[in-house]
Amino acid sequence: MKGDIFQAIADPTRRAILVLIAAQSMTPNALAEHFDTSRQAVSKHIKVLADCELLTQNKVGREIHYYFNPVKMKELDHWLTQFKKHWEDRFNQLDQLLINLNSNSDEN
Amino acid sequence: MKGDIFQAIADPTRRAILVLIAAQSMTPNALAEHFDTSRQAVSKHIKVLADCELLTQNKVGREIHYYFNPVKMKELDHWLTQFKKHWEDRFNQLDQLLINLNSNSDEN
DNA sequence: GAAATATGCAACTTGATGGTTGCAAATATA
DNA sequence: TATATTTGCAACCATCAAGTTGCATATTTC
Numbered sequence: 001m002k003g004d005i006f007q008a009i010a011d012p013t014r015r016a017i018l019v020l021i022a023a024q025s026m027t028p029n030a031l032a033e034h035f036d037t038s039r040q041a042v043s044k045h046i047k048v049l050a051d052c053e054l055l056t057q058n059k060v061g062r063e064i065h066y067y068f069n070p071v072k073m074k075e076l077d078h079w080l081t082q083f084k085k086h087w088e089d090r091f092n093q094l095d096q097l098l099i100n101l102n103s104n105s106d107e108n
Numbered sequence: 109m110k111g112d113i114f115q116a117i118a119d120p121t122r123r124a125i126l127v128l129i130a131a132q133s134m135t136p137n138a139l140a141e142h143f144d145t146s147r148q149a150v151s152k153h154i155k156v157l158a159d160c161e162l163l164t165q166n167k168v169g170r171e172i173h174y175y176f177n178p179v180k181m182k183e184l185d186h187w188l189t190q191f192k193k194h195w196e197d198r199f200n201q202l203d204q205l206l207i208n209l210n211s212n213s214d215e216n
Numbered sequence: 217g218a219a220a221t222a223t224g225c226a227a228c229t230t231g232a233t234g235g236t237t238g239c240a241a242a243t244a245t246a
Numbered sequence: 247t248a249t250a251t252t253t254g255c256a257a258c259c260a261t262c263a264a265g266t267t268g269c270a271t272a273t274t275t276c
């Protein structure tokens with residue numbers, strides 16, 4: 001499961017990190033100041049995000065700037081498309097119709 | 109974290125369940141036949157998905173038909189929108205420009 | 217009514233995960 | 247060169263999650 005984006009975004013702290021870094025690239029230290037946990041804990045979250053390429057790093061001197069990499073997030077969006085038809089209104093109504101038909105036939 | 113959709117879709121088996129049920133509503137037994145694990149394991153996955161309302165149930169006699177509920181998945185899509193500008197080409201190029209500017213200023 | 221079927225719940229085990237602490241490596245600064 | 251800063255890695259611990267097994271409940275069928 002290592003490098004799995006679904007696993008990566010399952011943690012609320014990691015989602016917060018993504019939101020922060022998507023707004024502006026940051027170093028681990030700067031990032032850790034936004035959270036109650038230790039720097040190392042944040043660092044481990046960064047590692048998970050970097051492992052699945054949601055973050056990319058750019059070393060500048062002794063600092064490492066992490067920035068958001070949209071490619072993998074786009075993959076998640078692509079995964080979602082298979083469900084999109086279910087929440088577009090016209091298809092949603094068709095679904096409901098089919099569910100009702102199923103329920104009725106089950107009762108026979 | 110109970111009832112969290114990000115947690116729910118983190119598991120690959122649960123994602124497979126969602127795909128199957130989005131295509132056609134099913135009972136737990138029918139669903140379990142698609143997997144190597146036990147019926148109870150699948151049942152627990154169903155419970156997780158139902159707890160966060162990704163699945164809705166419809167009891168028919170002694171069977172329970174689970175069907176896909178798009179509302180929560182739509183919420184996930186909504187969460188994704190905050191990142192979408194990053195992978196639309198024009199904004200992506202702007203991001204790259206800003207990243208480069210940052211790198212240059214860091215070197216001073 | 218007894219047996220079979222469909223399902224959920226509880227207990228237990230094992231492995232993964234998130235957190236902490238300590239330390240080492242690389243770079244900047246005095 | 248000695249010291250401070252930034253960061254990553256490894257070890258350890260506590261909790262959570264996924265799986266199995268066993269059992270109870272509700273419904274259908276014989």
